[in-house]
Amino acid sequence: MGVGRVVIEADGGSRGNPGPAGYGAVVRDSASGEVLAERSEAIGVTTNNIAEYRGLIAGLEAAAELGAAEVEARMDSKLVVEQMCGRWQIKHPGLRPLAAQAAALVGRFGAVRFTWIPRERNKHADALANAAMDAAAGKPPREAARRAAPSAGEPAREVAAPDSAARVRAREVAARAATGRAGTDPATVKPSWEPR
Template identity: 80%
Template sequence: MAPRVVVIEADGGSRGNPGPAGYGAVVRDLDTGEVLAERAESIGRATNNVAEYRGLIAGLEAAAELGATEVEARMDSKLVVEQMCGRWQIKHPGLRPLAAQAAGLVDRFAAVRFSWIPRERNRHADALANAAMDAAAAGAPARPAAPPVAEPAREVAAPDSPARAAAREAAARASTARTTGTDPATAPASWEPRPSFTATRLILVRHGETEYTEQRRYSGRGDVPLSARGRDQIRATAARVAALAPAAAAVVSSPLSRCTATAEAIAEALGGLPVRREDDLIECDFGAWEGRTFAEVRERWAGEMDAWLASTRVAPPDGESFTEVAERAGRAITALLDAYRGETVVVVSHVSPIKLVLRDALAAGDAFLHRLFLDAAGISVVDMWPDGGVAVRSVNDTAHLTDA
């Protein structure tokens, strides 16, 4: 019988960084600690981080081959663990394809959780990686045989101390509300497994293009329909969302037609899910600026625009502040997290609400709102746990729009 839950221990390294590099990965049965699979390979000249990612990928592939449904991935690479959890940016372009490959493998399992372990608890994978590095340095065949590793019997996971158990209980009770319902800035930061094993995944989709989008006009409460290009975009977006979340539980949309049309295309691609309309996901009310370009607003309301750009508490004339938008978007997200705990929800909305959700998910400041660009029909993915843990998996994915 295939193991339901396995542990992956992975490592990688290079002699020189970059230099002769290799990785190792071990897959164990969670309950018994029995070794179910080993993977090791010399990969030529590479950096430590590249080798570490390759080790994780090899471990995930082995777990999938074994038919595992849930994975605990343990590594002594803080960088890989933090990046895969979405807490650190992937700044090096050479690591992004590897992280994307790992993320694609993660999606094949019902659940995957990452944790950091000290090197002494990762000796088996470390020995495999070192044997692979030796082979790389010697120019030996790519898949070296790993030396046997004598390891003392040990528990797969030690029981919580009273202090740690109390800390977990306090973390689960924490609920400092912002857009996500809990504040990521104050949520418990830990490499330990989350009290709730399965996150609620939000697939955040901006509506397709309209004439106002193309003309760079403020488009708030006005019900501007999709343009011809926008209609092409939503077909591509629907196919992409269906691939990302084939088992989505719900599609929720702003009530404006540019969003509902986008949501209906996605719902159809997901097998005919109903579209639930949520008023709190509507775009910011830009008041007197509605339908005007940035240049037109700057010419007529220069002082008001400066004040608006300087503070999220300032509203356009006769309009709505970003603070107000964040409050209602927060209500919508909190309700979705309560209603669809542990499931995937597609949320179709506008630039302002999506930016505010991402701002809070990333624990970013207000300047983030003016620095992040969200394309029409772009997709962002956020995982949220009941204890306040958040992993932002992607932001403004537009690869599906290449031909749209």
Template identity: 80%
Template sequence: MRVVVEADGGSRGNPGPAGYGAVVRDATGEVLAERCGALGVTTNNVAEYSGLIAGLRAARELGADEAEVRMDSKLVVEQMSGRWQIKHPGLRPLAEQARSLAGSFSRISYSWIPREQNKHADRLANEAMDGKLDPPAVADPSATAASSEAPPRPAEVRSWSPPSTGSPLRMVVLRHGQTPYTAEKRYSGRGDIPLSDAGHEQAARAAARARQLAPDLAAVISSPLKRCLETAAAFGEVPIQVEDDLIECDFGEWEGLTYAEVRERYAAEQDRWLASTAVAPPGGESFQQVAMRVRRAVRRLQEQHAGRQIAVVSHVTPIKLLLRDALAASDSFLYRLYLDPAGLSLVDSWPDGGVAVRVVNETAHLA
């Protein structure tokens, strides 16, 4: 996957209160990720390198293997391209960190752009500088040039508690009810398997519980597969909106097989799949590919239903990825979280990026 990384950084005073910003876009220009953070008191150049590092790290987290970096810092672009030497000892650890990240891409390029074309990253950096984040007390690396230690990693944006004003988008996130494949613990991806009788009963109970958590439901957002549409129908008169990006992972040649059957026939492929979210089952889709479309779906829902209450009916993989992002968790979260059929999770999100995960896989309504 090829992405564009736009990065910037700045300092009020040089050195002074500093911050960085970075944006990752896909080939169409759609924003896939944003990063920004406050750096305390440091220089413009340190902030610009920090933006580059944050952008490269975000691109790798998305599974990109090719990156085009665009910055309005001539210094960083020329130094990372190898045309200019890095004379300031305080920048060398940051440049080395950036090069290490760059080395994980199969192809990477750097280009200078006018500040006018770097507005998004510049805005994020200015928000950090303007005190919208609490800056840590980070000294200017030039003051400790003799030290062998690299400067501390820049703090990224975190939302530890929801904003005190405004109405969030409330998402009651629901896994579909049981199907024959669910009961037999088979890989169930794009196969259009309907609910079992038990699954219909679970869907009715889950819909009733969802209405308690979100009494003013504006819509039910559903994967296009039968098992989700039948679960969504249990909400009665609430309008159903089909969201194709919430479809289950494509398990390719493993579709319909049990874990034991896959282990017997595809042991090496399964080991690689379990070891990396970038690896897909034979003929299927990787978790990183699923994550890309789930993020697209969530962004659309945040735009279309800001301040409303909605139910989201989907599958194990998309829901795990949604919750991983909401909790800012690592990939290991995907392998440790269990989601029951018709289990409910509850996520509130605000326009400024604040997120509160209130419930994960509640199942008391099924007892």
């Protein structure tokens, strides 16, 4: 039996860019805030942005396993949120297959909304990502990871409406990402941000 509506909090990081990296994802019941699933993993040496996408994918997979019908994905990565909403191009070739994988998972839900949140409101997922990196480095887990608390604070800023248009746009992004094609018409080119 499915859980209805859930909130995913996802994060990823690297110690150096690229550097040793990991991700964390938390799935919560949207009504009670109860933690339904946690995912974290060290993923070797890679970039921060790749780790952020891996965190999103892990969260979406966990939500799908729980049978969620609707998802709000909250991240402190402006890049991932804007790319998944289709407003920024995905120029980096290493991110395209990850964006395509995430978009394919988005299509499994009735509605998905992507929301940017400040880093301080993403502490649980951040703690999981850091714990995974610590474990890979042979360090003891940080106390924050063992006692990560639910996010609190001001309401999240919604950046994509939870309607079918967002899902359609995500599929378009995935299609472009999978083929490596980007629009060449200046009227359709979206602003993009690339890491140095």
